[in-house]
Amino acid sequence: MNSLPKLTVFVLCSLIALALCSDVKAQSQQNKPLKQDYASYPNWQLPAQLMQGPFEQSKTTPYLRRPLKSSGILTVNTQQGVLWNTEKPIKSMMVLGNKAVVNIDSQGQIKTVAGASDLNLVFVNAMVGNWAALSEHFALSLQHQAGKPCVTLTPIGGISAKTLKHIEACGSKTAINQLTLQEQGGATTKIALQLAPLEALSAKQQQLYHIASKVEE
Numbered sequence: 001m002n003s004l005p006k007l008t009v010f011v012l013c014s015l016i017a018l019a020l021c022s023d024v025k026a027q028s029q030q031n032k033p034l035k036q037d038y039a040s041y042p043n044w045q046l047p048a049q050l051m052q053g054p055f056e057q058s059k060t061t062p063y064l065r066r067p068l069k070s071s072g073i074l075t076v077n078t079q080q081g082v083l084w085n086t087e088k089p090i091k092s093m094m095v096l097g098n099k100a101v102v103n104i105d106s107q108g109q110i111k112t113v114a115g116a117s118d119l120n121l122v123f124v125n126a127m128v129g130n131w132a133a134l135s136e137h138f139a140l141s142l143q144h145q146a147g148k149p150c151v152t153l154t155p156i157g158g159i160s161a162k163t164l165k166h167i168e169a170c171g172s173k174t175a176i177n178q179l180t181l182q183e184q185g186g187a188t189t190k191i192a193l194q195l196a197p198l199e200a201l202s203a204k205q206q207q208l209y210h211i212a213s214k215v216e217e
């Protein structure tokens with residue numbers, strides 16, 4: 001079975017997890033920027049505790065002629081985490097929970113993504129524009145592309161800096177709609193998001209969150 005789409009999602013999780021979970025304090029205190037005033041940064045907010053919408057993901061590498069593409073549905077629960085439901089080309093589910101990140105393949109097999117328990121906090125903080133929290137692990141800079149605000153997050157030292165150049169979060173003045181991960185090796189992953197308020201979770205979604213809550217990293 002072709003495992004590239006699952007690998008693409010796994011790389012996303014692993015890279016951001018490394019940025020949070022590596023021991024950066026001892027290695028990067030001298031390079032850590034002074035605290036900034038983020039008043040000029042985009043004031044992104046989720047209009048509801050539950051959000052859901054389609055995503056499209058494309059990964060390019062120096063070694064492949066064509067990008068690796070996948071798509072599906074992203075569900076964000078600010079209290080319980082993120083459901084990353086890949087529908088094409090191969091079905092899989094990644095649950096970014098508060099205690100652990102787990103991958104559930106098309107056969108129902110559950111695997112824990114080691115070292116990624118803080119990934120949910122990174123995702124939600126980026127979506128709501130909690131720049132002060134993100135600045136504990138990243139150096140932040142603000143740019144505008146085609147009139148839209150983009151915030152670049154560069155990991156502060158540690159192992160992650162050897163793997164990941166930066167994460168770029170872009171959107172309108174009020175909502176995030178694209179994430180880009182640039183790896184040191186030249187690979188780039190772009191994720192386009194279209195989230196809207198969700199009235200309630202389905203029984204299956206509740207079960208997935210429950211599974212993640214019972215798994216210890």
